[in-house]
Amino acid sequence: MPELPEVQTIVNGLRKKVLGKQISEILEHRKNTVVWHAECVDFGKIVSIDRRGKYIIIHLSNNLKLTVHLRMTGKLIFESDLSKISLYARAEIVFEDNTKLIFDDVRTFGKIEVMEESEMNFSISKLGVEPLEKEFNSEYLEDKINRRVAPIKNILLDQSVIAGIGNIYASEILFRAKIDPTKRGNELNKKEIAKIVLHTKAILTEAIKCNGTTISDYRSVEDKTGDFQNFLQVYGKEYCECGSKISRIKQAGRSTFFCNKCQRK
DNA sequence: ATTGCTTCCTGAGCGC
DNA sequence: TGCGCTCAGGAAGCAA
Numbered sequence: 001m002p003e004l005p006e007v008q009t010i011v012n013g014l015r016k017k018v019l020g021k022q023i024s025e026i027l028e029h030r031k032n033t034v035v036w037h038a039e040c041v042d043f044g045k046i047v048s049i050d051r052r053g054k055y056i057i058i059h060l061s062n063n064l065k066l067t068v069h070l071r072m073t074g075k076l077i078f079e080s081d082l083s084k085i086s087l088y089a090r091a092e093i094v095f096e097d098n099t100k101l102i103f104d105d106v107r108t109f110g111k112i113e114v115m116e117e118s119e120m121n122f123s124i125s126k127l128g129v130e131p132l133e134k135e136f137n138s139e140y141l142e143d144k145i146n147r148r149v150a151p152i153k154n155i156l157l158d159q160s161v162i163a164g165i166g167n168i169y170a171s172e173i174l175f176r177a178k179i180d181p182t183k184r185g186n187e188l189n190k191k192e193i194a195k196i197v198l199h200t201k202a203i204l205t206e207a208i209k210c211n212g213t214t215i216s217d218y219r220s221v222e223d224k225t226g227d228f229q230n231f232l233q234v235y236g237k238e239y240c241e242c243g244s245k246i247s248r249i250k251q252a253g254r255s256t257f258f259c260n261k262c263q264r265k
Numbered sequence: 266a267t268t269g270c271t272t273c274c275t276g277a278g279c280g281c
Numbered sequence: 282t283g284c285g286c287t288c289a290g291g292a293a294g295c296a297a
């Protein structure tokens with residue numbers, strides 16, 4: 001399940017592999033994988049590649065944008081042999097130099113969208129701040145959560161508050177901040193809010209350095225796993241470093257892992 | 266405005 | 282060996 005560090009790793013890989021390439025065609029192997037919001041005859045070249053939250057944004061020389069969301073099992077794998085195809089290839093972006101990007105996605109939740117800049121700005125505008133930017137600080141977070149009664153874990157997953165955090169990093173952030181994930185947004189004091197900000201930035205930065213976390217499906221553009229799974233402290237763990245058993249609960253339909261000795265209300 | 270439930274989808278893992 | 286069940290979860294859509 002790619003979250004911000006995994007998506008950033010993919011963007012870094014794409015910049016190395018496909019920047020400047022001329023797109024010749026986009027093939028759709030499974031219906032509803034590519035969504036066309038704009039007419040497009042000639043794709044042009046890839047001018048630049050960005051990330052916003054968990055979205056990959058590919059800027060084309062014809063001013064159209066390709067946005068890619070990988071959801072749970074999506075991958076973008078660079079392939080220099082056009083005849084190679086993977087079992088779960090849902091679409092392919094083919095380049096004029098006979099290389100391609102395979103959009104591989106077992107569970108088919110991922111999407112590639114083709115759109116004008118104005119439309120992209122609209123959909124992206126619903127996202128909250130980038131957690132690694134200065135705009136994400138204690139004042140911002142306090143303002144966003146101090147009237148909310150939802151559990152802090154759920155708020156961390158809310159992309160309109162912070163863009164890019166998913167289920168694995170949400171558990172890890174709260175573990176390091178030593179905060180009980182069921183604590184409500186409006187119950188957190190300034191010190192706790194500051195800790196969340198600090199550890200969010202630290203964990204995401206460390207995970208990017210490790211090229212992300214691979215639990216099962218995630219792969220980089222070069223089809224490699226990440227390394228941060230080796231540094232997870234609670235997600236998927238049975239015992240905490242303190243020796244206590246890790247608790248596993250469901251929040252917003254997702255598993256939350258935490259240590260009820262180290263993380264307090 | 267906010268919260269929380271359901272839906273989409275397929276493979277892995279498990280019990281029988 | 283194989284069937285049926287549950288689980289994994291990002292985000293849209295919807296109801297309360």
